[in-house]
Amino acid sequence: MGDPFVRFQEVQKSYDGETLVVKNLNLDIANGEFLTMLGPSGSGKTTCLMMLAGFETPTHGKIVLDGAPLNDVPPHKRDIGMVFQNYALFPHMTVAENLAFPLKVRKMGKAEIEERVQRALDMVQLGPFGGRRPMQLSGGQQQRVAVARALVFDPKLVLMDEPLGALDKQLREQMQFEIKHIHDNLGITVVYVTHDQSEALTMSNRIAVFNDGIIQQLAPPADLYERPDNAFVAQFIGENNKLTGKVTAADGDRCSVELDSGEKVTALSISHGGVGQKTMLSIRPERVMIGDDVKDCDVHVDARVQELIYLGDHIRTRLTVCGRDDFVVKIPNSTDRAGLVPGNEISLGWRTRDCRALDMPDNL
Amino acid sequence: MQNSAADAIVTADGKPLKVSLAKALRRQRMFALALVAPLFIFVAISFIIPIADMLFRSVENGIVEEILPQTVKALESWDETSGELPDEAVYAAMVADLKVARKERTNTKVGQRLNYERSGMSSLFRGAGRKASRIKEPPYKEQLIKTDKDWGKVVTWQVIKQFSPNLTPGYYLAAVDAMQTPEGDIRFEDSEKAIHTKLFIRTMIMSVVITLMTLLLGFPIAYLIATQPAKIGNLLIILVLLPFWTSLLVRTTSWIALLQQQGVINDILVFVGIISEDGRLAMIHNATGSVIAMTHILLPFMVLPLYSVMKTVPPTYMRAATSLGAHPWPAFWKVYFPNTVPGIGAGAILVFILAIGYYITPELVGGTSGTFISNRIAFHIQNSLNWGLAAALGAVLLAIVLVFYLLYDKIVGIDNMKLG
Numbered sequence: 001m002g003d004p005f006v007r008f009q010e011v012q013k014s015y016d017g018e019t020l021v022v023k024n025l026n027l028d029i030a031n032g033e034f035l036t037m038l039g040p041s042g043s044g045k046t047t048c049l050m051m052l053a054g055f056e057t058p059t060h061g062k063i064v065l066d067g068a069p070l071n072d073v074p075p076h077k078r079d080i081g082m083v084f085q086n087y088a089l090f091p092h093m094t095v096a097e098n099l100a101f102p103l104k105v106r107k108m109g110k111a112e113i114e115e116r117v118q119r120a121l122d123m124v125q126l127g128p129f130g131g132r133r134p135m136q137l138s139g140g141q142q143q144r145v146a147v148a149r150a151l152v153f154d155p156k157l158v159l160m161d162e163p164l165g166a167l168d169k170q171l172r173e174q175m176q177f178e179i180k181h182i183h184d185n186l187g188i189t190v191v192y193v194t195h196d197q198s199e200a201l202t203m204s205n206r207i208a209v210f211n212d213g214i215i216q217q218l219a220p221p222a223d224l225y226e227r228p229d230n231a232f233v234a235q236f237i238g239e240n241n242k243l244t245g246k247v248t249a250a251d252g253d254r255c256s257v258e259l260d261s262g263e264k265v266t267a268l269s270i271s272h273g274g275v276g277q278k279t280m281l282s283i284r285p286e287r288v289m290i291g292d293d294v295k296d297c298d299v300h301v302d303a304r305v306q307e308l309i310y311l312g313d314h315i316r317t318r319l320t321v322c323g324r325d326d327f328v329v330k331i332p333n334s335t336d337r338a339g340l341v342p343g344n345e346i347s348l349g350w351r352t353r354d355c356r357a358l359d360m361p362d363n364l
Numbered sequence: 365m366q367n368s369a370a371d372a373i374v375t376a377d378g379k380p381l382k383v384s385l386a387k388a389l390r391r392q393r394m395f396a397l398a399l400v401a402p403l404f405i406f407v408a409i410s411f412i413i414p415i416a417d418m419l420f421r422s423v424e425n426g427i428v429e430e431i432l433p434q435t436v437k438a439l440e441s442w443d444e445t446s447g448e449l450p451d452e453a454v455y456a457a458m459v460a461d462l463k464v465a466r467k468e469r470t471n472t473k474v475g476q477r478l479n480y481e482r483s484g485m486s487s488l489f490r491g492a493g494r495k496a497s498r499i500k501e502p503p504y505k506e507q508l509i510k511t512d513k514d515w516g517k518v519v520t521w522q523v524i525k526q527f528s529p530n531l532t533p534g535y536y537l538a539a540v541d542a543m544q545t546p547e548g549d550i551r552f553e554d555s556e557k558a559i560h561t562k563l564f565i566r567t568m569i570m571s572v573v574i575t576l577m578t579l580l581l582g583f584p585i586a587y588l589i590a591t592q593p594a595k596i597g598n599l600l601i602i603l604v605l606l607p608f609w610t611s612l613l614v615r616t617t618s619w620i621a622l623l624q625q626q627g628v629i630n631d632i633l634v635f636v637g638i639i640s641e642d643g644r645l646a647m648i649h650n651a652t653g654s655v656i657a658m659t660h661i662l663l664p665f666m667v668l669p670l671y672s673v674m675k676t677v678p679p680t681y682m683r684a685a686t687s688l689g690a691h692p693w694p695a696f697w698k699v700y701f702p703n704t705v706p707g708i709g710a711g712a713i714l715v716f717i718l719a720i721g722y723y724i725t726p727e728l729v730g731g732t733s734g735t736f737i738s739n740r741i742a743f744h745i746q747n748s749l750n751w752g753l754a755a756a757l758g759a760v761l762l763a764i765v766l767v768f769y770l771l772y773d774k775i776v777g778i779d780n781m782k783l784g
Binding site: 055075076084085086088105149150 | 678680684687691695698699703
């Protein structure tokens with residue numbers, strides 16, 4: 001991999017001169033990559049996107065696109081396509097006129113404009129809808145027009161700011177695949193902003209998890225879920241069982257933790273503060289074993305079944321483990337469920353490599 | 365097919381569905397009517413009836429027949445185009461009518477009415493009341509002509525005959541500076557004497573100028589307010605509305621203080637040396653004064669609809685346009701501006717209609733070159749007491765406004781208008 005296609009270099013942003021919305025951002029995006037900025041609202045992800053698009057100026061630092069610094073380039077000269085949250089389709093123009101807009105301002109010939117517009121419409125399966133007004137289309141169709149418009153002028157980079165937020169669940173999932181396929185087919189670079197983790201996991205090559213103006217972790221979806229670097233990522237991505245305790249010994253990549261309830265367990269050392277510090281252990285619900293599988297586990301604990309929620313393919317079981325009653329285990333429906341009755345005492349366990357000792361978040 | 369199917373549908377008790385539905389809706393409708401009734405009655409009494417009455421006055425002309433019934437009847441057989449005076453019977457009828465009129469003191473009224481059509485009629489009838497009562501026996505014709513030689517002019521009788529019917533187009537003709545000759549032709553006044561046409565044209569031109577001025581000044585303000593954060597935007601809106609809390613008279617007269625020849629602006633210009641002491645600008649009591657003061661007074665009516673429409677145009681439109689490669693200026697004209705057209709339409713039609721009928725401000729600051737047709741209407745209502753002509757002028761004004769409204773509907777489309 002040569003020079004990165006997009007580079008954020010020590011970028012900081014403040015609106016009021018008192019607090020930093022984006023704190024020292026360094027981020028490289030490769031050509032052709034689908035990178036998602038994921039985070040709760042107010043985490044600075046949209047601000048980063050707006051700085052890239054040129055609608056906000058960094059307070060400090062540099063943004064480079066394709067080798068050229070962007071700081072002094074006005075938005076209309078950046079050649080970046082953007083899909084907005086509410087599509088921002090121009091209501092006084094037809095769909096075809098909307099798509100022709102970026103081509104007209106680039107002074108393209110009439111024949112070429114027509115050809116490109118039709119190709120873009122076909123790409124999003126809206127071939128016959130060119131003459132309609134955006135308001136006459138459904139939400140999903142408007143969404144596709146917005147994507148087509150952001151792509152029709154072959155921009156260097158496409159930004160998407162929570163583009164699927166206004167759609168219902170089913171349509172959203174369908175559009176996720178469509179956008180993903182367009183990305184794969186065209187090989188363009190996409191920077192995508194969302195607060196929906198499943199959307200991020202589905203579509204991205206890499207995900208940058210934002211919180212508090214900092215990238216908490218930048219990793220491919222599988223790494224992010226299976227190997228969270230810190231407590232925030234572990235809790236923000238997917239479901240997470242947390243146990244709190246104190247680090248009593250650390251040796252290489254393993255450490256011993258004495259839980260608040262008194263049990264002693266071994267875990268992977270990831271981001272705890274060292275011996276004597278508080279730590280949060282993270283275990284994914286599907287990595288917890290019950291029944292016969294428990295004998296393969298490194299750690300065994302007693303648990304009391306609190307609640308069973310039948311979800312068809314699996315049964316979500318809430319248990320009290322080591323003094324916490326929000327411990328969740330996902331049990332596949334095929335398993336023999338004998339003994340899984342609220343109030344019963346059962347034994348469960350997990351492997352040390354699935355238990356990560358992370359930093360102690362403030363809110364625990 | 366569908367209709368017969370619908371007719372066949374009945375409710376559980378066997379009544380047709382439509383009947384049951386109408387019954388169910390009747391209560392709602394009565395309630396809605398009851399809510400509207402007080403306002404409707406108020407509007408009917410205070411607005412619709414007076415306007416209908418005024419509009420009727422513009423064609424109503426019962427006074428001549430009422431006061432001179434015998435004369436009107438006698439004149440029926442007279443051919444006004446013959447160029448000869450009416451015969452003895454007409455004069456006899458006139459003398460009889462005048463005697464009655466004198467007793468009831470109505471002879472001046474009919475004189476005043478006919479004076480609108482031909483000056484001199486007022487004094488003719490005022491004198492005739494007394495003089496006619498002395499004429500006791502025939503020949504009436506000679507004796508009446510002796511009292512005033514105007515009775516011996518064909519045109520006097522032509523005017524009386526022309527305005528003896530109960531309804532007359534005379535006021536409308538006068539409103540557009542035309543009159544009907546005794547021969548029945550319509551003759552327009554010479555253009556320098558055509559005061560009403562001139563005033564109508566001036567009113568329209570000045571209203572258009574005022575509308576354009578408010579648009580020119582109001583558009584940037586509305587844009588600024590709409591794009592500010594809510595807190596600052598609300599403050600700015602209050603500033604726009606602030607003039608409404610001040611009396612219209614105060615606002616208008618303060619323009620006099622500012623614009624008059626010894627006023628603030630002239631003083632400053634002289635002080636700075638831009639104009640000389642002798643070259644003080646005449647900015648008030650003329651058309652300039654009217655335009656300036658009315659632009660100021662009507663500005664909020666342009667800003668508010670513009671603002672409310674601009675508020676609904678998402679700022680992302682401009683962002684989208686620039687991200688698609690448009691320079692901010694074409695982005696504004698091609699994307700933002702077309703979306704504000706409903707607001708411009710609403711503001712323009714509001715300001716134009718208010719301006720075309722404006723009265724107080726042009727009265728105070730308009731002088732002779734800056735008065736509107738409404739000032740002329742007020743003159744006829746208050747001073748000349750020619751209510752018929754005032755009503756006709758008002759009706760013509762109303763017609764002009766309606767024409768503009770229809771034109772607007774044709775060009776912009778009234779559905780495109782948005783007041784909020």
